[in-house]
Amino acid sequence: MKRREAVGAIAAAALTAAFKWTPAEAAKAAGLAREALKAPYAPAFFTPHEWDTVRVLADLVIPKDERSGSATDAGVPEFMDFMMNDRPDGQVEMRGGLSWLDAQCRERSGKTFLDSTDAERTGLLDDIAWPKKAKPELSQGVAFFNFFRDLTASGFYSSKIGIADLDYRGNEFVREWTGCPPDALQKLGVHYED
Numbered sequence: 001m002k003r004r005e006a007v008g009a010i011a012a013a014a015l016t017a018a019f020k021w022t023p024a025e026a027a028k029a030a031g032l033a034r035e036a037l038k039a040p041y042a043p044a045f046f047t048p049h050e051w052d053t054v055r056v057l058a059d060l061v062i063p064k065d066e067r068s069g070s071a072t073d074a075g076v077p078e079f080m081d082f083m084m085n086d087r088p089d090g091q092v093e094m095r096g097g098l099s100w101l102d103a104q105c106r107e108r109s110g111k112t113f114l115d116s117t118d119a120e121r122t123g124l125l126d127d128i129a130w131p132k133k134a135k136p137e138l139s140q141g142v143a144f145f146n147f148f149r150d151l152t153a154s155g156f157y158s159s160k161i162g163i164a165d166l167d168y169r170g171n172e173f174v175r176e177w178t179g180c181p182p183d184a185l186q187k188l189g190v191h192y193e194d
Contacts, residue, residue, distance in 0.1 A: 045084035079155035097144025
């Protein structure tokens with residue numbers, strides 16, 4: 001038997017088994033599948049403490065506002081967990097950066113990042129969010145926060161919520177191109193040459 005035939009036989013066996021279900025068995029399987037989809041996400045890379053920290057930090061980078069949901073609403077922590085497993089070259093930077101946040105918070109207030117107050121968290125992030133203004137001794141935190149912020153933005157703006165937030169108009173059929181809308185040209189401060 002050739003490989004292609006073996007794969008075909010395996011697929012056929014699976015289909016045959018599926019068609020032998022009684023209606024009650026099929027309904028039970030569908031119900032189990034629906035329940036599995038409702039289960040909370042279980043991170044594969046992050047520890048429980050890191051997972052909670054990532055969720056708080058991502059929402060500080062992109063909070064919920066009147067236009068759209070937050071980074072966690074958009075599934076950014078799940079995106080990050082996937083990326084850490086898919087691209088392991090970022091694992092050390094991520095894990096080290098989250099540890100750095102906790103160490104800085106402990107040094108400043110005796111608490112972890114999660115246990116710090118909103119003002120304490122914001123104070124630390126203000127110190128590392130602006131690379132040109134940051135003190136040299138905070139360079140590790142600056143590098144981590146740039147990495148984390150970029151990953152948060154990538155996850156958010158590639159999600160359904162982020163695309164809606166951008167008011168993305170791509171993938172729509174345009175019968176006739178009449179140019180950029182006037183309000184967009186005005187916002188950009190440009191105009192068409194006559």
